[in-house]
Amino acid sequence: MPRVCTGVPCEHRAVPFVVAATLLAAGAIFGYLRLARPLVPDPAERAALAEAVGAVDRELAANLELTALFDQTRQPIVLENGEFARHRAALERTAPAIFTAVAELYARLAEAESAMERRGPANSLKDEDRAIVERWEGDARAAQRALREALGLKPVAGPRAAIARLRGSRLPG
Numbered sequence: 001m002p003r004v005c006t007g008v009p010c011e012h013r014a015v016p017f018v019v020a021a022t023l024l025a026a027g028a029i030f031g032y033l034r035l036a037r038p039l040v041p042d043p044a045e046r047a048a049l050a051e052a053v054g055a056v057d058r059e060l061a062a063n064l065e066l067t068a069l070f071d072q073t074r075q076p077i078v079l080e081n082g083e084f085a086r087h088r089a090a091l092e093r094t095a096p097a098i099f100t101a102v103a104e105l106y107a108r109l110a111e112a113e114s115a116m117e118r119r120g121p122a123n124s125l126k127d128e129d130r131a132i133v134e135r136w137e138g139d140a141r142a143a144q145r146a147l148r149e150a151l152g153l154k155p156v157a158g159p160r161a162a163i164a165r166l167r168g169s170r171l172p173g
Contacts, residue, residue, distance in 0.1 A: 036157060036158050036161050036162045038156070039155055039156050039157065039160075039161040039165065040155040041094065041155075046094075048090040049095060053147045053151055055083040055087055056084050056087055056091070056147060057147050057148065058083070059080050059083040060143060060147075061144070062080055063079045063140060064140055066079060066080075067116075067133060067136070074123040074125065076113070076117040076119075077113070077116060078113060079109050079113055081109055084106050098143075098147060101143055105136070108136055108139075109136075112133050112136040115130075
């Protein structure tokens, strides 16, 4: 069957489609490049994160010293939680992934204190209670490392920045 043309050459009818497809592809590329540019935190948020990390890190260090004192004396101690409570909102807003781990650690504070208070004959400590305290100490050290690493995070770019922007977030996570 022969081709039927209406006065416009057949190969030129595809031109508007090619132009539209090219413009659509160029727009998508431009949009992605715009979304994928480096995502840098606000300087005020960065300062709040630095203050929160410093305060909570010092508090965890003091708690670890207290647990070391408990290991030596077997006398129960009270662990500190004031700095975390004070900086909770800043950590949750600026470092949500790290906040979750630190909040879970502080939620287990009472369990660790209770384990230190339960003593048997001759001031002995049950293996289960010792494991609770040692697990808390290990998790506290891991939380300290994570907090310190949060300050060294570089601005994100590419797909992670694009996803964060599409979610409406100022920070990735």
